[in-house]
Amino acid sequence: MNSQPVSARRRTLLLAASAALAAPLAVHAQAAEDIVIGGSIPMTGVFAFAGIGINAGIADYVKIVNDAGGIKGRKLRYVPEDTGYKVDASVAAFKKITSQNKVNLYYGDSTGFAKTINPELDRSGQILMAGASFATELNDPAKYPNQFLVGPDYTEMFGILLKHIAKEKPGAKVAFVYSDSEFGRDPIEASEAMAKKLGLTVPVKLMTPPGSVDVSTEVIKLRRANPDYTIFHGYILAPIPEFVQQGKQMGMTSKWMGTFWTMDSSTVMKMGEAGDGFMGVMPYRYYYDSSAKSPMLEKIRQLRPEYQSTAYTQGFLTAMLFTEAAKRTLDAGKPLDGKNLKAALNTIKDFDTGGLIGVPITIKGNSIPVGRVYTADMKAQKMVPSSDWIKLD
Amino acid sequence: MRIGTLKQSYIADAALFDSRTQKTWLALGAALLLLFPFMASDYWLYLACLVAINVASATGLNILTGYTGLVSLGQAAFMGLGAYTVAIMQTRLGTPFLLNLAAGGVVAMLGGLVVGIPSLRVKGLYLAIATIAASFITHFLFANLKLTGGTSGLSLPPAQLFGVALDTSFRLYWVILPVTLLMVLGAANLFRTRIGRAFIAIRDRDISAEVLGIPLLRYKLLSFGLSSFYAGVAGGLWAYFFRVVTPESFPLLMSIFFLAAIIVGGMGTILGGILGAVFMTMVPELLKLVFDLLPGGTEATVFLSPVRTVVFGLLIVGFLVFEPHGLAEVWRRIRRFFHLWPFKT
């Protein structure tokens, strides 16, 4: 029988176990002055390339603000958590961050999360939220009073593309190819109506199941419709290159277009030679854009010498708008809560983003309906602007 | 050491909790569960509610797969049926909370009966694959019917119980926990009855069970129905907890999660269902804690999600290779050690 005293190892194990058990009871000490930006960021999973960019963008802007003295002497603090782009992980991260910090600004990683957490936001009333989603449904100030989009919503993106098409080739045939997901289906119906209003026809709308490998039957259908333009939505990369390649092989003359999450420079460049001439809408200037004076872009290029994705710009811009809303709220002497922050955001009129968006922006409702059409130049490995900045109202 | 637990009546012999020590531990556990919400932060309450929902669903799956031997990969689909029923009834009819839960369970049960029909023709892995098909067909229905809100799903207002809105994890805890406890107790009792024993007979050798006079189709359907009722109620609780249901909320991966939970916990034991669900829900949290302690900072957290996936797979494989009877067996060995101490097991 063992009659030795409790060994040192066992003692430390017991101590560690009791410390772990006591963890939920510990309260996180925090400087009450800080303005906290919480984030459910998809740093791993299918959206990881975007998540890492967004994370860096927010962190960089927070650093810039803090180095300049913060907002009225109060520092910004950025508290991110990885979610793997899964809604329940997002919600868990939100609950964890809000229980450990006093959060007034939050970045959400997906449409699903934005919708799930909305009742919670309305109930607590303390937080203004933005995120990686550009879903049309969120662009409703009545239903989502504490949220906003950092750019045009997906229907507005389609609108920008359709306006461009109507100008370039009136009465053209525009095919929609979209993924069978919430992301993909979001703008289709409204965009079809808008196309009709602009005098364009939509000969075919193709939906591809998520994770589909072989799209040859869809390409056949597309070829039969013989569109002048084809807009892809609801994808990041696959299966667009396959569509474009097979379409070109079968002699299609359609021009190919995409929406925000496809249009990052590195993503389009991955398309190879099939991607030459690929067009799409992008509300921001690309990292290497030097077509006009952009002081903020210059600063980003100084901070980060290597290419930063448009996801980075999105995060950066979100932090910028958060800061602006907080500043205006504090300037008006109001406390930082959801309603006041949103009201302050809506006072943003003809605001200069330092060149990240090409024109001064006004946030009337929940979105920023501005964008430009870019075309891919494979030889230069760059995205080149092929339209003016289009504003929708 | 436990000695002298002798029984003098059949009723006492068949009791779920027989010794005084067991009852004291149970009372302590109950006290802990009652005090927990007052001590814990919002985040831990959230976890507790999630664990309870998972326990309920895992117990249901255990009835079907652990006790009756019918492998099912459709548990998430039945949860989805329950969740959507609750969501539709709450948003369109505004019926009371408990009625919605019961209705969710019933609708899921009907779904389970339908899915169970092939069990007459096919067995084993073929049945498992049929349940995968059911999972996809329900996903299709959720995503394409107007009633279910299509791909954007449905969002529901908080449940109302006696005029109190159940909108915080704290309040939901007081509803979710009793429901789960009731369901687990019900399952434990089920296996003291004739029906439960019939299930076990079917698992061991269904042809012999039929020879002994157990009508196979009826009992297999009953098993499917019961387990999907559990899933439906768990799904209803899930809907009230998250307050948004979308077709993506109940993927095949969730069914695999529950199957893994009962394998890790121990198939065919009620305790196994509980332990497995708790373990599998808490492992990602533990991993997060470990990663927070690592010196890498945000660079290391990039690996959290894939490591979580790998650990999930390793747990399944590890338990199957090294401890096929799961955590319940580990627990039984610990108990036996303490029962026989100071003698060796």
Add this chain to the structure above:
Amino acid sequence: MMDWAYLFEIALNGVASGGLYALAALAFVLVYKATRVVNIAIGEMLMIGAYLFFAFAASFSLPIWLAVLGAVLGTGLLGAVVERTMIRPLLGEPPISVFMVTVGLASILVGLVEIVWTADQRRLPEFLPKTPVMIGDAFLAPKVAYGALVALVLIVLVLLVFRFWRGGVALRATASDQAAAYSMGINVPRVFSLAWVASAMIAAVAGIIVGSIGGISSSMGVFGLSVLVVVIVGGLDSVLGALVGGVFIGLVEALAGSYLGGEYKLLATFVVLVVVLMIRPYGLFGTHEIERL
């Protein structure tokens, strides 16, 4: 009035993409035939093959043929390791346990791929010919056509091997009666390893082709679910069934996708599955399992 040309074109593409399904189903059937294991991780083994090819061809810039060889051999090695460490210890356990082990394996493989290569979608280097294949007026996408050709060649090869080579005969013997195979002097454990290695190598080839069509990502494994339907329809242990089932499912998917809409593709596949399970549960060419007490 039916548009026959359109139907022909759709059907042709469907049959050709069915060839890919047949190839992946072949890998599945090999394992089931020899070891009675349902390998749900077949889609993930496909993915490993594609990623290894990507690593050799893109990251190490090896010539294409060498990259293919490397990917195939690497995946074969994986198959051997899996068989030794995860399948062999579970010999004699109920089939559900082994099935769940392959489910766990699938998770492990996905996680490993995400750790090394992240979850981003990527494209494989182009190496298949680019000109579309024309049959009459109908276009056939070249990648799909050549993929189907490779599938056909491999299936015929495997059928011949099973008939004429000693190893193939040993595999068939082990499949029908393990005890008898042992007593005939067949090294049954070696046959198991062989089956898994061969299956993994074929999965790698399928993965490379599937990857070059649709790109590679850590969620490529869902291809395995469609393959599951194919083997149920064809029969879990029939090589010919893999071919016929693959072509059939490819056709069904193409027709459903074109005439009903993209969202009906998976639904149609699974409805076919349920129907087949009810009418002929062992598939078109599968062997009926007789349970003895």
